[in-house]
Amino acid sequence: MATDSKQHGARLGDQVYWYADTVTQTSPLVGWISRTPGEYTVNILVFAPDVGFMEKASVRHKDDPGLLENPAWRSWGCWDFSPAHKDMQRAVSAASTVAIAHERSKVNKG
Numbered sequence: 221m222a223t224d225s226k227q228h229g230a231r232l233g234d235q236v237y238w239y240a241d242t243v244t245q246t247s248p249l250v251g252w253i254s255r256t257p258g259e260y261t262v263n264i265l266v267f268a269p270d271v272g273f274m275e276k277a278s279v280r281h282k283d284d285p286g287l288l289e290n291p292a293w294r295s296w297g298c299w300d301f302s303p304a305h306k307d308m309q310r311a312v313s314a315a316s317t318v319a320i321a322h323e324r325s326k327v328n329k330g
Contacts, residue, residue, distance in 0.1 A: 232255070234252065234253045236251050245282060260286070277296065279298060281298065
């Protein structure tokens, strides 16, 4: 079964890396999720320094097994969350953990 973009939590405006080569996943371009048109795909507004902005349509996540099974899908590239986005997600998770622990300590004292 292909990996669903919703499983990865992709939302409009999320910063991602887009890779033209789905196998080596090198030389990423920074982009932002601009649409979520399909169950397994997103559109990405990519910035290329020599070209400017361009939209990449029907892009699947780098871990989608369909990229290995279907060569046509590889022609669209693949995406992953940018390191900055991953750092932000870790910070939000840590803050949530601290907030929950704080609330539990108040309940245990009361």
